[in-house]
Amino acid sequence: MQKHTAVIAGASGLIGRRLAEHLEQTGQWNVIRLSRTARADGKHWVGVELADAADCKAKLGSLKEVSHIFYAARSEHPEGVPEPVERNTDMLANLVDALERSSPLRHVHAVHGSKYYGHMQGPVPVPITEDAPRGKLDNYYFHQEDFLKRRADGARWTWSTTRPHCFCDPAIDTPRSIGLVIACYAAVQRELGLPLDFPGSETAYTVRTQFTDLRLLARALAWMVNEPRCANQAFNLVNGDTPTWQQLWAGYAGYFGVKLGGPREFSLAQYLADQEGLWSEMARKHNLQQTRLHELMLPAYGDYQFRPQWEVVSSMAKARGFGFTEGVDSARMFREQFDNYRSQKIIV
Numbered sequence: 001m002q003k004h005t006a007v008i009a010g011a012s013g014l015i016g017r018r019l020a021e022h023l024e025q026t027g028q029w030n031v032i033r034l035s036r037t038a039r040a041d042g043k044h045w046v047g048v049e050l051a052d053a054a055d056c057k058a059k060l061g062s063l064k065e066v067s068h069i070f071y072a073a074r075s076e077h078p079e080g081v082p083e084p085v086e087r088n089t090d091m092l093a094n095l096v097d098a099l100e101r102s103s104p105l106r107h108v109h110a111v112h113g114s115k116y117y118g119h120m121q122g123p124v125p126v127p128i129t130e131d132a133p134r135g136k137l138d139n140y141y142f143h144q145e146d147f148l149k150r151r152a153d154g155a156r157w158t159w160s161t162t163r164p165h166c167f168c169d170p171a172i173d174t175p176r177s178i179g180l181v182i183a184c185y186a187a188v189q190r191e192l193g194l195p196l197d198f199p200g201s202e203t204a205y206t207v208r209t210q211f212t213d214l215r216l217l218a219r220a221l222a223w224m225v226n227e228p229r230c231a232n233q234a235f236n237l238v239n240g241d242t243p244t245w246q247q248l249w250a251g252y253a254g255y256f257g258v259k260l261g262g263p264r265e266f267s268l269a270q271y272l273a274d275q276e277g278l279w280s281e282m283a284r285k286h287n288l289q290q291t292r293l294h295e296l297m298l299p300a301y302g303d304y305q306f307r308p309q310w311e312v313v314s315s316m317a318k319a320r321g322f323g324f325t326e327g328v329d330s331a332r333m334f335r336e337q338f339d340n341y342r343s344q345k346i347i348v
Contacts, residue, residue, distance in 0.1 A: 010073030050091035066103035088140035123310035158231035164212035170340035181302035197261030200306035240327030
């Protein structure tokens, strides 16, 4: 069987990492990983600055067999600051420009997110379908999608996008992780002998939400780019269940052996900022990795995820109708993440 050749932009990030692992495991793909700096790990890495059109042409113009682009890169920007629209759009365009000229492209996929719908600003009708209006605030997702539509018109390749929500992964090297935030907060509460209160309102505690396991996303992307019916389409991609934080919270308390608390509005970022000394002492006491709490996880991301007082529920009907029927139990997903944190000696 002839292998496909995939270029993964953003391969050093969690999405790119899981996608590369999955594609290689299938035995049907050659994988070329892109990042700002190439790595010497036996894999095929290319170090390239995507924002620099000349660098893209110089570094990627010699690639002759690329059939698929998976775009999971994003421009660096300070936390809490809007992501630069023009720069992110140019990065994708520069990559397509370089590879379209040298390789027999068949498909370009861009990973976006459910922020496409503007649910961060307030409630939107649920379940959210892919034809729902774009959010009111400008977003590079819109510009990248519009670029792909224009560029693919009359081209030999097709495009697709996905819109996941709240990326979840067991890795410990990315602080913007809701699983890490919850685990570290629970570990602190256990050490202090305090209950696991929910750091948000009672309404936020009881509305439905959703998650995307990145291993599920990787499997969906591999399916999508070779399913002809998915050409030139956008898809929601979430676990498929819609738990409330209240439903999940008892499981978290049970896993960590702490008393179950209730909703109590406070800033997790402010609360955990005062626990750095305790965290260091916990590592010494329990023979854990010596880590700095504020570098290990991002509590402000927890405040962001625990804040909405409205439902955030994406419909998976379109993907199901096109043939992707997999799903993930979110409660089990979190337990698996916590198990990994323990095995890595981050928590006890």
